[in-house]
Amino acid sequence: MIEIENVKKSFGQLDVLKGMSLTIPKGQATGIVGPNGAGKTTLIKTILGLVKADSGLIKVNGQPLDKDGKYRKNIGYMPQVARYPENMRVYELFDFIKGLRDQDPVYEEELIDQFTLRPELEKSLRNLSGGNRQKVGATLAMMFNPDILFFDEPTAGLDPRSSHKFKKRVENEKEDGKTVIITSHIMSELEQLVDHVVFILDGNIRYYGSMEKLLNESNETRLEAAIATMMDEDPQEVAA
């Protein structure tokens, strides 16, 4: 479980998180949606300790974030844009991360095969295609079998087959009791994967609750229509 209490973050004059509070339940999947620049990635990075909140409290599994970042051992993160040492080969990157984490991977070989990364292992990261970089990020996020998984726009750039495999994998992770947090602009994808929806607008949480409740309350059958309706109700915020 991840508890977020009145978290604020500004970059200079820009108030990105304006006092957000929410609880992300354990063992379920939560989708974070919102317009470009709404603060989705900033919220994720704040939970991961990669961005320091100006104020507020974040607890992961009941514990406030520790300064040495030990809690992150239990977290996998697939960033929206991954920056790697570009001269490293893919297998060297995997070895490097294993060394850094001082952990043996559980699913390295399985994920390499699942994402057909084996022919890419000898390549330098600078020479990888965009989709294969994404798959490297997905593999790193899941290979240590963490309890909490963050995916920031995971399927952007994946071909349909890889995207399908990725979603199947995430479904399996969920069935295994993992806590999954995903941001995406592809609402059909979230419909398939998530139990709860967080809709961020203008630095605030505009909606937080189950997908089912959201569809019922908005009288819509599809998430895309429900979110679009909420955006239309706040035209100024969306335009901002």
Ligand SMILES: Nc1ncnc2c1ncn2[C@@H]1O[C@H](COP(=O)(O)OP(=O)(O)OP(=O)(O)O)[C@@H](O)[C@H]1O
């Ligand atoms: N390190 C930073 N310094 C200054 N501004 C930043 C920084 N990181 C993010 N921002 C700004 O904070 C706002 C929120 O960015 P964020 O990446 O969280 O949005 P997002 O909801 O993930 O957007 P998208 O859907 O486009 O990925 C944006 O206006 C962005 O330019």
